[in-house]
Amino acid sequence: MGDNIDGSSTAAQSAQEEIEPGSSDPKNGNAKDSGFFRRLFAGFSQTENEQDSEAEKDTPAPGQTALHGMLNLHRMRLEEVAIPRVEVVAVPDDIGRDELVEVFRESGLSRLPVFEGTLDTPIGMIHLKDFSLKYGFNGQNGNGDFSVRNLMRPLIFAPPSMPIGILLQKMQTERKHMALMIDEYGGVDGLVTIEDLIEQVIGEIEDEHDAVEGALWFEERPGCYVAEARTPMEEFEAEIGLNLREGLDDDEIDTLGGLVFVLLGHVPGRGEMIRHPAGPDFEVIDADPRKIKRMRVHLPNMAAE
Structure with a gap:
């Protein structure tokens, strides 16, 4: 700070x-x-x-x-890149081992901020690798004593006005890959990772869990698809056999991301669920404050079959 x-x-x-x-x-x-x-x-x-x-x-x-x-390193501020507070996934310092495993599993994240009492009192972060090396990926190893505090790593705290280039330098030199954005009163306003900053320079980074190169969607299990927000509507409608644009006023919906935006009226946050009138549920699994990146499409009828 x-x-x-x-x-x-x-x-x-x-x-x-x-x-x-x-x-x-x-x-x-x-x-x-x-x-x-x-x-x-x-x-x-x-x-x-x-x-x-x-x-x-x-x-x-x-x-x-x-x-x-490169110019984004100068002209962009942390507040333009950070994940908003309402979308931050964090855990309390008194969380149990099984509950922590469930948070890691449901969020799909490898780093989680740790707070004492409320999110406005952050005390560090926990890394999935540190946890799994000591307790196993399912938390079944180790003795009965468990405390998140014993596994915590330090965080970086930064103001909203900090240029992302300055923060990127700080992360690199201190070897810390997560920072919390703190407002003038000391409260937490958002969160950013080193990947979020680098993406502002070189574009989106796809990792091992992203869809294979060239594939805009894939069937995760019967009745459930993982799709990129840029997936063309016509192709996806042909895949699932549903007309997702029927009854909607906007005739210029070309992608799944555009469809979700029209249904909701704003850019949704990670984990948000959107119900389509035709039945499918859209679960946002990756997004930033400005756009949707990836979603999970649940088709209840197909899953039941």
């Missing part, structure tokens, strides 16, 4: 010097191998004239969304 975010060029240069493995040590080989973060911070260390020049070229036209790129 007390981080000084003025003088970002000096901070960026010092952070860059710390992470340039090939700059002065001959054992590390060519400086070109200095890695992804060096290129990120080199972009963050640009002079103001260079930033202004590139900003003119990269500023999106009216009606367009913001572009990905």
Whole structure:
């Protein structure tokens, strides 16, 4: 909370010097191998004239969304990227072992903030790897004594106005991949991970649990599909044999994400369920404050069959 975010060029240069493995040590080989973060911070260390020049070229036209790129390290603030407070999945410090396993399983997350009393009193985070190494993935190993506090790791706290480039440097140097956004009164306003920040520069990062490359949806089990928000409506309707646009006023619904937005009237949060008049339920499993990314479509009739 007390981080000084003025003088970002000096901070960026010092952070860059710390992470340039090939700059002065001959054992590390060519400086070109200095890695992804060096290129990120080199972009963050640009002079103001260079930033202004590139900003003119990269500023999106009216009606367009913001572009990905190095300039986002300067122009985007934490409040533009963070997951809102209402969508933060966190656990109390007195949670039991079985309850913690269930939260990990239902959320699909590997890191969870830990709080004492309320979310406005965060005390750390717990990593699924730390838990599973000691207690097993199902929490069946180890002795009967269990305390989340014994497994906690520290968190980063940052103000909403912090540039994402400054926070990315801090995460890299302190080796902490999660930060909580704290308001002026000390309350928690949101959460961000290092992946959220990097995606603002290079675009969405797909992990091992995402749909296979080129597949916009797949059948997870009978009557249940996992689909990308950009899935074309016509193709998905043909797959499930339902007309999902019938009775809706908006004739320009082209994707599943657009359909959910029209049904709800706003961008839903992770875990939110939306009932379609034709019967299916849409469960949002991945989203950020600006768009839906992925959802689970439940077809009750097909599941019953």
